[in-house]
Amino acid sequence: MSETVASSEVRYDAHAVEEKWLPVWERLDAFRADDASVVAGEKPKFYGLTMFPYPSGDLHMGHAEVMALHDVLCRYKKFRGFEVLNPMGWDSFGLPAENAAIKNDEHPATYTYANIETQFASFKKYGLSFDWSRRLHTSDPEYYHWTQWLFLKLREQGLAYRKNSPVNWCPNDQTVLANEQVLADGTCERCGAEVTKKELTQWYFKTTAYAQELYDSLDDLQDTWIPKVVNAQRNWIGRSEGAHVTFDIEGHDPVAVFTTRPDTLWGATFMVVAADAKLAAELVSDEQRQALEDYLVDVRKASDIDRLSTERPKTGVFLGVHATNPVNGERIPVWASDYVLADYGTGAIMAVPAHDQRDLDFARVMDLPVRRVVDTGEENPEESGVATNGNGSYVNSGPLDGLTDKTEGIRRAIELLEADGHGTGTVNFRLRDWLLSRQRYWGAPIPVIHCPVDGEVAVPEDQLPVELPELRGADLKPKGTSPLGAASEWVNVSCPTCGGPATRDTDTMDTFVDSSWYFFRYLSPHDGTQAFDPALAKAWGPVDFYLGGSEHAVLHLLYARFFTKAMRDMGLIDWDEPFSAYLSQGTVINNGHKMSKSLGNGVALGAQLDEYGVDAVRLTLVFASPPEDNIDWADVSPAGSAKFLQRAWRLAGDVTSAPGTDAAGGDVALRKVTHKTVHEAAQLLDTYRFNVVVARTMELVNATRKAIDSGCGPEDPAVREAAETVAILLSLVAPYTAEEMWERLGHQPSVAQAAWPTVDPALLVEDAVTAVVQIQGKVRGRLEVSPDISEADLESVALADPAVVKAIDGRPVRKVIVRAPKLVNIVV
RNA sequence: GCCGGGUUGGCGGAACGGCAGACGCGAUGGUCUCAAACACCAUUGUCCGAAAGGGCGUGUGGGUUCGAAUCCCACACCCGGCACCA
Numbered sequence: 001m002s003e004t005v006a007s008s009e010v011r012y013d014a015h016a017v018e019e020k021w022l023p024v025w026e027r028l029d030a031f032r033a034d035d036a037s038v039v040a041g042e043k044p045k046f047y048g049l050t051m052f053p054y055p056s057g058d059l060h061m062g063h064a065e066v067m068a069l070h071d072v073l074c075r076y077k078k079f080r081g082f083e084v085l086n087p088m089g090w091d092s093f094g095l096p097a098e099n100a101a102i103k104n105d106e107h108p109a110t111y112t113y114a115n116i117e118t119q120f121a122s123f124k125k126y127g128l129s130f131d132w133s134r135r136l137h138t139s140d141p142e143y144y145h146w147t148q149w150l151f152l153k154l155r156e157q158g159l160a161y162r163k164n165s166p167v168n169w170c171p172n173d174q175t176v177l178a179n180e181q182v183l184a185d186g187t188c189e190r191c192g193a194e195v196t197k198k199e200l201t202q203w204y205f206k207t208t209a210y211a212q213e214l215y216d217s218l219d220d221l222q223d224t225w226i227p228k229v230v231n232a233q234r235n236w237i238g239r240s241e242g243a244h245v246t247f248d249i250e251g252h253d254p255v256a257v258f259t260t261r262p263d264t265l266w267g268a269t270f271m272v273v274a275a276d277a278k279l280a281a282e283l284v285s286d287e288q289r290q291a292l293e294d295y296l297v298d299v300r301k302a303s304d305i306d307r308l309s310t311e312r313p314k315t316g317v318f319l320g321v322h323a324t325n326p327v328n329g330e331r332i333p334v335w336a337s338d339y340v341l342a343d344y345g346t347g348a349i350m351a352v353p354a355h356d357q358r359d360l361d362f363a364r365v366m367d368l369p370v371r372r373v374v375d376t377g378e379e380n381p382e383e384s385g386v387a388t389n390g391n392g393s394y395v396n397s398g399p400l401d402g403l404t405d406k407t408e409g410i411r412r413a414i415e416l417l418e419a420d421g422h423g424t425g426t427v428n429f430r431l432r433d434w435l436l437s438r439q440r441y442w443g444a445p446i447p448v449i450h451c452p453v454d455g456e457v458a459v460p461e462d463q464l465p466v467e468l469p470e471l472r473g474a475d476l477k478p479k480g481t482s483p484l485g486a487a488s489e490w491v492n493v494s495c496p497t498c499g500g501p502a503t504r505d506t507d508t509m510d511t512f513v514d515s516s517w518y519f520f521r522y523l524s525p526h527d528g529t530q531a532f533d534p535a536l537a538k539a540w541g542p543v544d545f546y547l548g549g550s551e552h553a554v555l556h557l558l559y560a561r562f563f564t565k566a567m568r569d570m571g572l573i574d575w576d577e578p579f580s581a582y583l584s585q586g587t588v589i590n591n592g593h594k595m596s597k598s599l600g601n602g603v604a605l606g607a608q609l610d611e612y613g614v615d616a617v618r619l620t621l622v623f624a625s626p627p628e629d630n631i632d633w634a635d636v637s638p639a640g641s642a643k644f645l646q647r648a649w650r651l652a653g654d655v656t657s658a659p660g661t662d663a664a665g666g667d668v669a670l671r672k673v674t675h676k677t678v679h680e681a682a683q684l685l686d687t688y689r690f691n692v693v694v695a696r697t698m699e700l701v702n703a704t705r706k707a708i709d710s711g712c713g714p715e716d717p718a719v720r721e722a723a724e725t726v727a728i729l730l731s732l733v734a735p736y737t738a739e740e741m742w743e744r745l746g747h748q749p750s751v752a753q754a755a756w757p758t759v760d761p762a763l764l765v766e767d768a769v770t771a772v773v774q775i776q777g778k779v780r781g782r783l784e785v786s787p788d789i790s791e792a793d794l795e796s797v798a799l800a801d802p803a804v805v806k807a808i809d810g811r812p813v814r815k816v817i818v819r820a821p822k823l824v825n826i827v828v
Numbered sequence: 829g830c831c832g833g834g835u836u837g838g839c840g841g842a843a844c845g846g847c848a849g850a851c852g853c854g855a856u857g858g859u860c861u862c863a864a865a866c867a868c869c870a871u872u873g874u875c876c877g878a879a880a881g882g883g884c885g886u887g888u889g890g891g892u893u894c895g896a897a898u899c900c901c902a903c904a905c906c907c908g909g910c911a912c913c914a
Contacts, residue, residue, distance in 0.1 A: 011867095184910075228908060231832040235910040242914080259914060272914090312912085339912045349914050357829095358912050430913060553909075623852075625840060630907095635840050637853050643867090644852085692842070695851035702851090772847050777895040779847055817894050823846050825894050 011646050014613025017736045030752050031129040033085040039539045046082035047540050048074040049519055051548035052089045055115035056096045059122045061588040064605050068618040069585055069627045070547045071128050072732045076685045079756040085540055086129055087522040089136035090116050093511045098442040098476055105473035108442040127614055127735045136525045138514035144444035145465035146531035147514055152458050159206045159566055169198040174478030175439040176202055179432050180555045203437035207562050211429040214561055215239045224581040232553040238430025243414050245423035247323040252283055258345030258428050263409035266397040267373035268350040271323050271334045275299055277342035285320025292317050292336055299338045314339055314362040326422035345428055357387040373397045436510045441476045441483040443508030451495035451502035460496050482506040515556055516563040519543055543579045550584035586630035603633050615734035616642035622733050623694040645737045648701045651723040652741035654708050656715045659746035666718025673703045674722045675763040697729045725757050773798045774825040780807040791818040798824040
């Protein structure tokens, strides 16, 4: 860059500077986290975590943004005296490597570890403050050894189990998926294919065992996690309060339903069972059996699009049996319909058509009775066709008649049900157990052996890890069952219990299992004897700040929370939540759209780094917007960032005072700007407003430039103080430029090891402030006054000001509000 | 439909209930140059005005307050989550 610029301006070459400092930083190894000082409690700890990448190709813009943002905070915490743990690794199991291996007839590890080395080199060049001594890869046997160990621990607790159930199946990836991996439109989160259902025996983690706690402790995260993620988790877990009510059925065992409105039980005029639930087949009468089967054929034919439509007319079939309403003894018919879901609640509902729109729609189609039991003052639903669900007075509801409050009605109804044994108050969750087995190769094998005599047998701990057999190329072709099944010498083993012939489980674990505990492994990544050192977990945990993508709002974050709680209950750790604070960064887009090959609007990180240098790209990403907002690359200016960095750097060259010069006698005006900037920057950094920190640093650069050119001059000690402050603030975002400045200012590297500037409170006090004089709340004058002016003095000065007198224009002053020293408001 | 977040110049965005638009991008004018690029300087919410100065301005409509981008109520629109979840 610089050699092509014919200019009198002095500038530095961004690329030469990158080459220069990388080996120096390597030698200094300044970001290695010291366990001892944290275990001993000598220093406060800061565990900063940012989501580790999947090794597909090189790093891209998205990585650049999240890493740049995270680095700002970690470097700042180090300046503030924290012992910082900022590790990085790779989430290196997963399908892209497997698909590449099939295509190129090679082993997934080839693709995986080649990409890891590429990304590692890019990370280094990007100048991040990672402690690389803790680097890990989830696909290493040394890592998945402990993934398997944790699986077995969870299984011992009954938190990992196998069951046969209808599951989500991705026809493209040829594997099952967890609910969390199916998007709202019924497509695969990974590849976008339309997900279908299959009935299969699969492994599950019992996330539902922690549904209540996962939901409740969101309250504790409310203030430190970004709201949309807390909200997404609440919605996903889907807690709803209500009651189970038991209905006697003629000729069958009683059936329980879940309802959130037990107070409307007197208006239940029929019952509906999910058509595809076992219950429907059990209840149906012989005469109606054929009708139910015909209906089921129709239901299964309906496409997902139809199923997802809420406008679809209700359908169903009478099951030929009747139930008894427990509160009024009424005999009500039992129907089957697909508008009731088999896997939510009990798969059966009591229908209260007057107060539930879905039930009303169904009642109208099937000509079933509608009875209003809450009079809300609106038109009777029986006539209007619009169900009411607000507060109103209860009618036709026996003991509830006369009540007018819904909450009270629900409370009383539950009391009555519990008193005579017809039901109980209960809480229902939408969350399901996590389906964790996958029919693919490149993942951690499930460490279980199936024996015809002993059934499921855990692989003994001393035989872990169960390493993947060597398979490559065509052997990995998806065929609906796990490729591991083809490795017969691997599959066929003797039973650990009886020694007889047995077979290994051939499924591998969802890669989200690997990432559910990686933040523990960073604590002691090379420990061959345990998953992590409990003493280090106690010292470093939990993670103080976690930055990552919002696509993991439910997926990874929910799974990691589940793991943490389960591990706590196993006595492995003593904290409840893995991530004390969570922020998700926005996406880097281009021209209003997500970058994509099909749109041709991709911006290659490498090309940007080559053109503008690492620091300019990092600065651009941090300055563009608040961290959680999207950045449109078309709206930002890396060239402008590079220009600013040159301007900042030039300050260091202009300083003529010697290193170590006491700033005390320096220009007070500039010193005030410097100290105020440091003071505000600290507050802004503590609240993650990194873009504003950059703006404040720019202001300090501008003020320093002005002081050098047309103020106190380059030899003033205040100029040195300001330039050194700029270097320190800039080192959070632009480490190369900052290091250059630091060196030019006569200091030893590294600026990252410099002391955070001490703010002198005396310099935060202004000696003159601008007081605003308002008349009727509109600004009509400005006064330069002392910051400690009295209210009375300020009022009299304001009222005497000629501009104010003119604006008052002789009108009588009715009231004067004085907020010394900043404001006077005159009401006339 | 329910839940969460948002709406500020041409653009990205700043603003403890007290000077709206910091900082930057872009644009315009200028300096340098044979010229351009780079760099540097100046101007830049909008309307009226030659200027001084003034009117209007933070999605819309109300409210609280001496004073509202900021607090309250209602509405519109945008983004995200959930959704025939009983």
